[in-house]
Each structure stands twice: as structure tokens, then as C-alpha cells.
Amino acid sequence: MRTPVAELFQTPYSLSFESAGNARFAVYNPANGAFLADVPDAGAAETSAAIARAYAAFPAWAATPAIERANLLRRVAALMIDRREQLATVMTLEQGKPLSEARGEIAYAASFFTWFAGEAERVYGQLIPASVAGKRLMVLQQPVGVCALITPWNFPTAMLTRKLGAALAAGCTAVCKPAEQTPLSALELEKLFIEAGAPAGIVTVLPASDPRPFADTIFADERVRKISFTGSTEIGKLLIRRSADSVKRISVELGGNAPFIVFDDSNLDAAVSGAIASKFRNAGQTCVCANRIFVQRGIYQRFAQTFSARVAQLRVGDGMQDGNEIGPLIDDPAAEKVAQHVADATDNGARVLVGGSTLAENKRFWMPTVLADARADMLVAREETFGPVAPLIPFEHETEVIGMANNSSYGLAAYVFTQNISRAWRMAEGLEYGIVGMNDGMPSTAQAPFGGVKQSGIGREGGPQGIAEYLNVKYVSWGVE
Numbered sequence: 001m002r003t004p005v006a007e008l009f010q011t012p013y014s015l016s017f018e019s020a021g022n023a024r025f026a027v028y029n030p031a032n033g034a035f036l037a038d039v040p041d042a043g044a045a046e047t048s049a050a051i052a053r054a055y056a057a058f059p060a061w062a063a064t065p066a067i068e069r070a071n072l073l074r075r076v077a078a079l080m081i082d083r084r085e086q087l088a089t090v091m092t093l094e095q096g097k098p099l100s101e102a103r104g105e106i107a108y109a110a111s112f113f114t115w116f117a118g119e120a121e122r123v124y125g126q127l128i129p130a131s132v133a134g135k136r137l138m139v140l141q142q143p144v145g146v147c148a149l150i151t152p153w154n155f156p157t158a159m160l161t162r163k164l165g166a167a168l169a170a171g172c173t174a175v176c177k178p179a180e181q182t183p184l185s186a187l188e189l190e191k192l193f194i195e196a197g198a199p200a201g202i203v204t205v206l207p208a209s210d211p212r213p214f215a216d217t218i219f220a221d222e223r224v225r226k227i228s229f230t231g232s233t234e235i236g237k238l239l240i241r242r243s244a245d246s247v248k249r250i251s252v253e254l255g256g257n258a259p260f261i262v263f264d265d266s267n268l269d270a271a272v273s274g275a276i277a278s279k280f281r282n283a284g285q286t287c288v289c290a291n292r293i294f295v296q297r298g299i300y301q302r303f304a305q306t307f308s309a310r311v312a313q314l315r316v317g318d319g320m321q322d323g324n325e326i327g328p329l330i331d332d333p334a335a336e337k338v339a340q341h342v343a344d345a346t347d348n349g350a351r352v353l354v355g356g357s358t359l360a361e362n363k364r365f366w367m368p369t370v371l372a373d374a375r376a377d378m379l380v381a382r383e384e385t386f387g388p389v390a391p392l393i394p395f396e397h398e399t400e401v402i403g404m405a406n407n408s409s410y411g412l413a414a415y416v417f418t419q420n421i422s423r424a425w426r427m428a429e430g431l432e433y434g435i436v437g438m439n440d441g442m443p444s445t446a447q448a449p450f451g452g453v454k455q456s457g458i459g460r461e462g463g464p465q466g467i468a469e470y471l472n473v474k475y476v477s478w479g480v481e
């Protein structure tokens, strides 16, 4: 049942603990600029108080049997599924993505809790055979402590649960700063933790209109032992530098410039569907979106035609209206960046096959756009567009395309469509990327490690690797008489 929008924001949002500050900031709908709600604006004092709560909660949570930690995560996941319609509505209102995608994101987000609930029970130690008779060597894995989790606006719930599921399963506690554009989804999630009976202080959400006081406080505070960030490469580099001063563990999931490679021998329909799923999910606002679509000459015309015909059918409009598949971009600068990329491409010889402009009545809604005859030196191929623009770049040979694909300082996700098994192996091994979708436009899943190489990041989220980011390894050497 669809929740009437007015009912969603009846109760004012508050912090989950008493705070002296009463500053608040407003959250707006990117589709129409309408005011949605205002939320507490956490500064340094609130961040410090939340860290103190997380630090106080840590010993008991770390000592809680893994099965109980797992059960809390399972209870919250069940509540998320139960309230999916309401949570998805809040997400669409504050983020803009179509309601069908928001529903999908809630299920995806809940899957991180159920996956990490299982992983909580599989945090094993190790016994190592010693090289001398009177010793026993043992390895323990222990939670790192208080974690600061900083999440982006493009997946307001899933990027939080991907970090939080791993942190809580490992026995860590967390202070979480959602993006200033989309704090409501995080606050809704925090409410579910309270409803599920989570111990006070293990999860605190701190919305903030200005991220700097939060950042200054977490870096200055010795009690914070780990930072996990998803966002731009520029901010990620800044955080890596700052983490050096107090030697905090840090993982960062940053930008991408994903190549999507279609060989002559691919299944055309599968390649077209994969490209649409990868390129147009969330209006092109994902770090793993296909950014450069390389198509081999022999299939180029047929791919361009079939792909363009499918793209032309995608419906653009307010995500709250059933049937719309492409929502607004998050803000005006995002829409201007897309305009700049399209203009640079067309000025330099690319042809618009579909789209190429915004809706006349609202410049945040970019029409899904296909550009033929794009080149690797164009802005649209050099930088991450983060919008619904698909540049098609022709190529001749496998070695040529692998060179072009790897010619980027990013290395998050790459996609290959081919039915030649040997080529598939060569490509999977040769691409300098953390994730390869082989005949698969949507590889992300809770069970698999998500993360990049080069300037796309450090560390992995999801999969067995995801929980390791929140565990310290302790070696114990025992003398035995």
C-alpha cells in the first residue's frame, strides 16, 4: 500500500540522543524543489557526543555473542522489507530515483544485513603450527572499535547498510553521516534499529549540512578507529591524507569511469539489455555505471540501432509517478556537468542518436542520450559523467580496446560482452578493475566484494572481504611447558 506523502513527515526528525544544539536544515525533493522535512544539523558537539555513546557501547557489543549480533541485523532486515513501501517513498522523494528502483534498493540494502548476519558467525581465528616444540601460535580477529561511516546520496540506504552491516556484524559500533541531500533514509533506518531493540549507542545517525565539523571531530578523536567513505575521489584523497595523522584505518570507495565492451561475437540482445541496466540505473548516477561504451566495428551499427531504439522508450519524469524510469539528477551542477559533456562531444564530432537535451520544463531531467562516433579523448569518455549519457566508441581489436579501457586513472567496474570463452578469460584477467561484469550488466551483490583499484579506492565492501575491513588481527604466541 502506498503511504500518503503527507503522513510520512508528520513527526519531526530528531537525533537519537539528547543534544544541546537546536540547529536544523531543510531537505528538498530534487524533482521539483519542494520542501520535504527539516532534520537536526549535527556539528562538532553532537559528533563528539555520538562518538562517546559509541565508545561506551562498544565493549558490551563486541562481547555480545555473534548469533545475537546476527539476530539484530536479521530483525532490522525484516523490518526493512516489511516497511519497504514507506522507505522507498522517502528515498524517491529525497533522492529522485523512480519508486521501482527505490523498492529495489531497499531489498538490496536489507540483503547486506542478512549477508553480514551470516558472516558474523564465521569470524574464525587460526592456529599456526610453530617451528619450535614449546610454542603454540594463535590468531584472533577482533572488532576495530568505533567506526565513522560517511555515505553518499546516490544510494542513501544501501551504501549505509553495506558499511553498517559489516561493522555491526564484526562487533564494532558506528557513527554515521549521511549525505546532506539525503539524510531522511538514514534517519528512517536508525528508527528501525531502535524498534528492533538495538542497544543504545551502537548506531547513531548524524545529519549535517556542513560535513567539515563532523570530519574534524572524527579525525581528532582517538576513540574513532576506522573510517569508511563512499564519494568523490577528490574528498577520498583528502580523507586518506587526514587519516595518516592519527593512523586510523580507512577504506574509500571512490569514482569510476567504467568501460563497457561489446565484441562482435556477443549476444546482441544480452549486450543491449546489459548496457541499459548498467548505464541508466539511477539516471546514470552510480559509481559503476558504464561510462564509455566500446563497440567492435562488426556489430557497431546493429548495436547502435537496437540500443537507441530501446533507450528512446525509457520514460523520463518524477520518480513518484508509476512507469517513469529516469528521474531527475540530484542538483543543478550535476545537470550542468552532463550538458558540458554532451556539448563537448557534439562539438568534436559525436552524433546524437537519442536525447541530447533536458525536459523543457525542468533542466534537472536529462533525456537518456546516446552519442554515436564518440572518441576516447572526449570529455564524456575521460571523466565520469554521472548522468544518463551513453557514448558509443567504435574499436577494431581486442588489444586496442583493452588498452583504451585501462587508459584511466580509475579502476572500479568494467563490463565485457562476448561468447568466446578464451577471450572472456583474457579480458577478465587483463582489465585493471576491481569488478568485471562478464556478460553481466549488474554484478553488484551482497555476497561479492565491491571496490576498486587505482584511484577508485582502497578496501572492499560486501562479501567475506567486507567484514575483514572491520576486524583487527591479533597474534598470540603461547609458551607451553
Ligand code: SIN
Pocket: 154, 155, 230, 253, 285, 286, 287, 288, 444, 450
Ligand atoms: C555505487 O554507485 O557506489 C554503488 C552501486 C552498487 O552498489 O551497485
